[in-house]
Amino acid sequence: MSQTPAPARAPEPLDPRAPRRGDLWIALGLALVTFAALALTESSVGFPRDEGYYFRAGHDYAGWYVDLWEALKRGQPLDAFKDAAIVRRFEYNHEHPVLMKSLFGLSHLLFTEKLGWLRDAAGYRLPAWAVSGFISALIFLLGARLVSRRGGFFAAAAFWLTPRNFFHGHLACFDMPMVWAWLLVVYCYWRALSNRRWALWTGVAYGVALAVKHNSWIIPGVLLIHFLLAEAPKAWREGRGRGLAKALAPFWAMATIGPALFYLHWPYLWHKPIERFVWYANFHGKHINYPWEYLGTLLVEAPFPVGYAFVVSALTVPIALFLLMACGSLREIARFAGTWIHRPLQRFVSPLDTDSLLLLGNAFASLVVFSMPFVPIFGGVKHWMPAMPFLAILAARALEQVVGTTEGLLPAARRAAFPGLAGIVLLPGLLGLVQNHPYGTSFYNELAGGHAGAATLGMHRQYWSNNVTGVLPWINEHAPRNARVFFHEVNWDSFLAYKKAKMLRDDIQYAGSPQDSVLAAYQYMPEFRDVEMQIWNSYGTQTPVHGLYLDETPQVVVYQRPPRG
Amino acid sequence: MLSKTHSAEPLSDQSSPAVEPAPAVEPAPAVEPLSAGEPVLAQDPRWRLTRTWLLRAQAALVIGAALLSLLFYFCLPSTLPSEADYQQLAESLASQASRGDAVLLDPHWAERARLYVKGIPVLNFGRDPTREDLAAFHRLFVLSAPELPRSDREETFERLEAMKFRRAGEPTRFGKLSLALFESSAVETPSFDFTSEVAQARVFIRRADGSEELCPRSGERHPCKRAGWLNVGAEIKEIAFKPYRCLWAHPVGTEPLVVEYTGVPLGKELRVLAGIVGQIAFRTERYQPVTLAVKVDGELVTSLVVPPGEPGERRSTVGTERFAGGRHKVSFEVSTPDASMRHFCFDAGVYP
Numbered sequence: 057m058s059q060t061p062a063p064a065r066a067p068e069p070l071d072p073r074a075p076r077r078g079d080l081w082i083a084l085g086l087a088l089v090t091f092a093a094l095a096l097t098e099s100s101v102g103f104p105r106d107e108g109y110y111f112r113a114g115h116d117y118a119g120w121y122v123d124l125w126e127a128l129k130r131g132q133p134l135d136a137f138k139d140a141a142i143v144r145r146f147e148y149n150h151e152h153p154v155l156m157k158s159l160f161g162l163s164h165l166l167f168t169e170k171l172g173w174l175r176d177a178a179g180y181r182l183p184a185w186a187v188s189g190f191i192s193a194l195i196f197l198l199g200a201r202l203v204s205r206r207g208g209f210f211a212a213a214a215f216w217l218t219p220r221n222f223f224h225g226h227l228a229c230f231d232m233p234m235v236w237a238w239l240l241v242v243y244c245y246w247r248a249l250s251n252r253r254w255a256l257w258t259g260v261a262y263g264v265a266l267a268v269k270h271n272s273w274i275i276p277g278v279l280l281i282h283f284l285l286a287e288a289p290k291a292w293r294e295g296r297g298r299g300l301a302k303a304l305a306p307f308w309a310m311a312t313i314g315p316a317l318f319y320l321h322w323p324y325l326w327h328k329p330i331e332r333f334v335w336y337a338n339f340h341g342k343h344i345n346y347p348w349e350y351l352g353t354l355l356v357e358a359p360f361p362v363g364y365a366f367v368v369s370a371l372t373v374p375i376a377l378f379l380l381m382a383c384g385s386l387r388e389i390a391r392f393a394g395t396w397i398h399r400p401l402q403r404f405v406s407p408l409d410t411d412s413l414l415l416l417g418n419a420f421a422s423l424v425v426f427s428m429p430f431v432p433i434f435g436g437v438k439h440w441m442p443a444m445p446f447l448a449i450l451a452a453r454a455l456e457q458v459v460g461t462t463e464g465l466l467p468a469a470r471r472a473a474f475p476g477l478a479g480i481v482l483l484p485g486l487l488g489l490v491q492n493h494p495y496g497t498s499f500y501n502e503l504a505g506g507h508a509g510a511a512t513l514g515m516h517r518q519y520w521s522n523n524v525t526g527v528l529p530w531i532n533e534h535a536p537r538n539a540r541v542f543f544h545e546v547n548w549d550s551f552l553a554y555k556k557a558k559m560l561r562d563d564i565q566y567a568g569s570p571q572d573s574v575l576a577a578y579q580y581m582p583e584f585r586d587v588e589m590q591i592w593n594s595y596g597t598q599t600p601v602h603g604l605y606l607d608e609t610p611q612v613v614v615y616q617r618p619p620r621g
Numbered sequence: 622m623l624s625k626t627h628s629a630e631p632l633s634d635q636s637s638p639a640v641e642p643a644p645a646v647e648p649a650p651a652v653e654p655l656s657a658g659e660p661v662l663a664q665d666p667r668w669r670l671t672r673t674w675l676l677r678a679q680a681a682l683v684i685g686a687a688l689l690s691l692l693f694y695f696c697l698p699s700t701l702p703s704e705a706d707y708q709q710l711a712e713s714l715a716s717q718a719s720r721g722d723a724v725l726l727d728p729h730w731a732e733r734a735r736l737y738v739k740g741i742p743v744l745n746f747g748r749d750p751t752r753e754d755l756a757a758f759h760r761l762f763v764l765s766a767p768e769l770p771r772s773d774r775e776e777t778f779e780r781l782e783a784m785k786f787r788r789a790g791e792p793t794r795f796g797k798l799s800l801a802l803f804e805s806s807a808v809e810t811p812s813f814d815f816t817s818e819v820a821q822a823r824v825f826i827r828r829a830d831g832s833e834e835l836c837p838r839s840g841e842r843h844p845c846k847r848a849g850w851l852n853v854g855a856e857i858k859e860i861a862f863k864p865y866r867c868l869w870a871h872p873v874g875t876e877p878l879v880v881e882y883t884g885v886p887l888g889k890e891l892r893v894l895a896g897i898v899g900q901i902a903f904r905t906e907r908y909q910p911v912t913l914a915v916k917v918d919g920e921l922v923t924s925l926v927v928p929p930g931e932p933g934e935r936r937s938t939v940g941t942e943r944f945a946g947g948r949h950k951v952s953f954e955v956s957t958p959d960a961s962m963r964h965f966c967f968d969a970g971v972y973p
Binding site: 347352354356357374375376379380383402403404405406454455457458460461462464465477480481483484487488491501502505506508509511512513514582583584585586588589592593598599600601602603605607608609610613 | 659660661662663668673676677679680682683684686687688689690691693694697700701702728730731732733735736739742743748766769770771772773856857858859862864898899900903904905906930932
């Protein structure tokens with residue numbers, strides 16, 4: 057019998073950084089799984105203060121597109137482009153660019169208002185889940201090339217099984233979109249290192265990043281350092297000035313397409329670009345710091361502790377995963393040192409390759425910036441979350457090393473070694489996530505001792521007020537009709553969102569102070585301790601009636617004004 | 622050239638093949654290194670052995686941490702007190718407690734107990750209570766959740782013993798909670814409490830020309846006409862996370878806000894406490910110090926200065942034996958160069 061020869065397989069792509077066969081499908085699958093996981097767990101996640109603002113902003117901005125449509129129908133499209141028409145819709149919350157807020161608003165307009173498919177908040181949040189899905193895809197695509205395919209899987213899972221990351225993935229805010237945008241820029245730049253067509257996409261991606269949040273201002277610096285250390289000498293050797301100019305293509309694109317897209321995406325800048333951009337830049341350049349508890353000290357003003365971001369990460373990323381990140385990072389740092397700082401180290405470590413340098417730079421850029429004593433530290437991990445995908449990939453590399461070691465010890469278990477060890481490393485994150493959800497800002501890892509250990513250490517217990525969802529069912533059940541409730545850190549927009557989401561009774565009213573209320577939901581934060589005492593003074597009691605206690609730590613404490621007499 | 626496929630140079634060191642993913646399973650990606658080569662000692666058997674042990678140590682560290690993390694999550698539920706534990710403890714406490722007692726929480730933040738413990742003060746003076754904070758109590762019931770992560774009941778006990786409290790017997794267990802009684806033989810309560818007696822005080826602003834602008838009494842408070850926050854009265858206020866019952870006395874500015882008591886029976890000591898309330902105490906930016914001047918019959922006996930950015934209560938003890946036996950006029954004068962955000966509170970007492 058003669059065998060039919062197998063059809064010739066398509067050749068692997070020549071570009072060493074291009075996805076291999078099937079990788080794009082896997083990436084798409086991961087994106088869909090991530091999207092579904094966030095969508096299915098979203099309804100219990102409360103509305104943080106910022107999200108309330110962005111709901112409102114999204115609604116306003118989507119209104120401009122409705123205005124434009126109406127103006128088009130009237131045959132007077134230019135009406136919508138007048139500054140007054142733009143300011144009317146875009147004046148609110150103009151301290152941030154509008155890409156994500158516009159997407160939030162348009163998604164709400166389509167999926168909630170027009171189609172009625174999603175509840176109110178979910179309509180706004182959907183774009184955030186979509187970009188979160190892209191994060192999984194991008195981590196996998198990078199990881200599959202820089203580590204291994206299974207390493208790419210692991211890195212994507214590791215990113216999401218970090219409970220604080222998972223929490224932020226749900227929200228109609230900018231933090232997870234910034235992770236996505238940063239990753240996208242780096243991915244495009246990385247591809248451009250071996251395929252110059254990607255230089256153009258690097259510029260586009262950077263425009264998107266600028267349109268997401270100002271963290272993007274850091275990215276060119278990181279890439280430039282990488283370029284100067286790794287790519288520029290090679291380009292110079294190969295083509296002198298001309299070679300250098302060609303190799304700089306991603307930067308030319310970022311410098312031109314980026315700002316152009318930024319300007320175009322934000323109608324508020326169209327008529328007064330300089331004046332309004334300067335205001336925007338100044339706003340963030342002079343942003344005050346909100347108080348933040350750190351190892352028993354309330355940090356309110358610079359200088360902040362050097363290394364803050366590293367310590368907080370060590371206490372909030374599941375510790376086994378954190379150690380893998382640390383091992384993976386230390387190895388690359390040693391290679392970096394051997395290559396650039398202390399040549400004799402090359403006796404022990406191999407020279408650093410260009411891709412590892414890129415990983416290392418992006419893994420540490422945000423962490424280093426937020427460890428500077430003069431950089432405001434409020435917001436905790438979300439501000440350096442763009443580092444996490446790169447740290448997850450470095451962790452995947454370290455895991456491969458661990459697997460390699462154990463494979464040598466247990467040859468019989470060779471096939472099971474990677475999934476088994478990956479499972480052991482990721483399972484604590486999953487347990488922490490399940491135990492903590494939906495109170496994402498309260499999560500602390502096993503090293504901290506969970507919620508209780510972190511409280512004893514004096515770490516910031518929560519922020520943003522979304523933990524109030526833990527007491528809303530009690531308030532709905534027990535509040536008198538038309539009760540005025542002091543919700544403390546819950547702002548007006550979030551209060552309205554709870555009502556629209558049917559998480560809060562319609563008749564309950566918003567009280568601006570304890571004195572004006574019959575019920576108070578105090579959210580424990582050290583900087584607000586006096587607010588609880590104001591409630592004690594006003595209500596004449598220090599005995600709460602209900603509370604949200606995570607592993608005994610008070611998060612939200614409900615007081616009720618005793619009846620008179 | 623950028624578009625070329627680069628020569629196959631693995632990402633990682635190749636000096637120890639055992640630690641790399643098997644090429645048959647996952648071919649190493651082809652990426653160009655900055656410079657070719659491998660560690661100088663790659664082929665050195667001693668270094669290879671050292672490296673193998675280092676990698677094994679890394680594996681042990683990570684796997685060990687992961688297993689301990691799993692253990693943490695499996696054990697955590699068994700460390701947490703139940704509602705029944707709190708209820709049983711509260712019942713026991715209600716049957717033992719009497720006037721002059723208080724409950725001290727351990728760890729200090731474990732305030733879920735407030736839901737259950739009634740009729741007896743529940744104290745949380747943060748992580749650093751002082752002797753003065755606890756001096757008014759004959760007995761302290763230390764309510765501990767000793768099995769919580771990072772809980773350290775023995776340290777709490779030692780701290781109390783260092784503050785002249787004596788442990789009366791072994792702690793009683795209520796499930797995951799414990800209750801330990803501490804007694805003090807050095808109770809100090811004021812014979813005259815200025816905060817409690819604020820209704821009898823005369824409050825006024827002393828203008829630059831020396832005239833007085835009265836803040837007339839209204840119920841238990843003394844509101845001044847100038848602004849809503851100029852409203853002297855007794856409240857529980859937070860000074861560096863500790864709750865104090867004190868007199869809210871927001872300064873006016875350079876014109877002193879005066880809280881004046883007449884006919885005060887002075888004794889051995891006059892003790893004063895003062896501080897800036899709330900988080901603003903931690904900020905230095907553009908804020909000014911507040912001065913509290915204490916006068917007896919017009920004579921300055923002490924003054925406390927509370928500077929910006931230095932949170933925490935300030936205390937002063939003045940010997941007043943020379944005034945003992947008679948009744949005197951005691952006045953407290955609060956002033957600052959700039960009253961912006963100077964949320965000020967003070968407390969004072971006469972000790973016999």
